[in-house]
Amino acid sequence: MESTAKARKGRQQPSHAETQGVLDLVAGVQPEPAQDTTSAKLPTPVKRERPALLPLRHTDRDFFLADLFDYAMKDDGASMEAPIFTLSTKTDLSTWTWESKDGNRSVEVYPSIKGRATQFDKDVLIYVVSQMTEGLNRGRDDAKNRTVRFTVHDYLVSTNKPTGGAEYQRLENALERLRGTTIKTDIRTGGQRVKEGFGIIDSWMIIERAPGDERMIAVEVTLSKWLFNAVQAHEVLTIHPDYFRLRRPLERRLYELARKHCGHQTMWSIGLELLQEKAGSKGSLREFRRMVREIIEADTLPEYRMTLNDADKVTFYVRNPQRLIAGLTKGNKADAVHSYTRNPKRVPPKPGKSKQ
Structure with a gap:
């Protein structure tokens, strides 16, 4: 009973603000960007943007x-x-x-x-x-x-x-x-x-x-x-076939982890430091955080979206809006989130086999 209680305690229930944030994502509402008060704004140089995804090279197979x-x-x-x-x-x-x-x-x-x-x-x-x-x-x-x-x-x-x-x-x-x-x-x-x-x-x-x-x-x-x-x-x-259109190795690795751990869930949350270990990134946590934010901004992962909050918690959401809303509006919203923590007393569940 004690171990069960600890395991339940380890799961982080999504707050009202987090749930509303997900629903905003589904509705296409973009959060207001934070204002930069540390320096005067300078004119942004015009440059040609490279497409976030590689071109789809072969359509006739x-x-x-x-x-x-x-x-x-x-x-x-x-x-x-x-x-x-x-x-x-x-x-x-x-x-x-x-x-x-x-x-x-x-x-x-x-x-x-x-x-x-x-x-x-x-x-x-x-x-x-x-x-x-x-x-x-x-x-x-x-x-x-x-x-x-x-x-x-x-x-x-x-x-x-x-x-x-x-x-x-x-x-x-x-x-x-x-x-x-x-x-x-x-x-x-x-x-x-x-x-x-x-x-x-x-x-x-x-x-x-x-x-x-x-x-x-x-x-x-x-x-x-x-x-x-x-x-x-x-x-x-x-x-997803668009996996092969991802330009960055980290994008591909994050997609793999989302595909593995989301499974049939609508979302999966994990601490940034633990995500860095699972991804195999050797840089500093600060650099990893920067790269994750760039990927979130580019929004290129097939099937999933990502968010990163101020507590360094990364959450992957399925892109399918009907499936996402259904998962969030179930009786127990905590079941829609599978959170991994760095609590050494809590053992993460072993991933099950897929028949897909």
């Missing part, structure tokens, strides 16, 4: 009919939870250690001389996991193998990338980092606790090259047993 066309993009639950991939856009040669607050899950990531695998490198895994998951759903026998063969052009189109020659070299670099990055973890996947070191992928191989140049045409990738176990156990979540 008829040529995908030769392979799995109507598949949804899937992300594995294990790597959505732990910050395995670096957010840096430069070569990251540092090691990374992460441990869950309850002490039951840990991850150590070691880079190769090529650097640690990046958040953008993860596009390869999302594509392969999506193909494999759809194959399992269709009952294909070859989906039970850890090795997946795919054409590079289909991969580039599916992940909203240009199809020029430079992208082929970027893919090869990504495969090298994925193979070279070593993970030591005890997170369970597929009901098995793998407590050993392994690469994100076991191997990769270029099957064909275009005649007359060095561009790869087809590639084989063998997943690690850890990742393969997650796919076979359907520990995957569908992600």
Whole structure:
């Protein structure tokens, strides 16, 4: 009874002001900007604004009919939870250690001389996991193998990338980092606790090259047993196609966390410092706060909106207004919010498996 009371105490009920703020978001009411009284206002220089999202490069996908066309993009639950991939856009040669607050899950990531695998490198895994998951759903026998063969052009189109020659070299670099990055973890996947070191992928191989140049045409990738176990156990979540239009690694990481933890809830709240740990950001809390505010201002996350209050609490809201209002107007509004605190006496609930 005492532990139950503490757990309930750990949940933060949304105040009237917070609830009204969410309803204002749904109605399109913008909060008044704070006035800057510290300095005189200067004329703002005119500059060309870059679109917040990458352009949608491929709209006609008829040529995908030769392979799995109507598949949804899937992300594995294990790597959505732990910050395995670096957010840096430069070569990251540092090691990374992460441990869950309850002490039951840990991850150590070691880079190769090529650097640690990046958040953008993860596009390869999302594509392969999506193909494999759809194959399992269709009952294909070859989906039970850890090795997946795919054409590079289909991969580039599916992940909203240009199809020029430079992208082929970027893919090869990504495969090298994925193979070279070593993970030591005890997170369970597929009901098995793998407590050993392994690469994100076991191997990769270029099957064909275009005649007359060095561009790869087809590639084989063998997943690690850890990742393969997650796919076979359907520990995957569908992600929005606009994920691949997000420019910043942190935007992609925050979307993953929102997708993982919101689940079927209408909103999810978390302290800024804990969010920084889950995201895998290495900068100062002040810098992380600044970047989060920029993302909130840009409002680019698919499916979710974000807010940050004066108490450094970040809340993710679903964009669907009917679903959001329904969640807020239920009998117990506290059920609409799942708050994580830094209280060491409270153990966060383990995320459930999704059948999506």
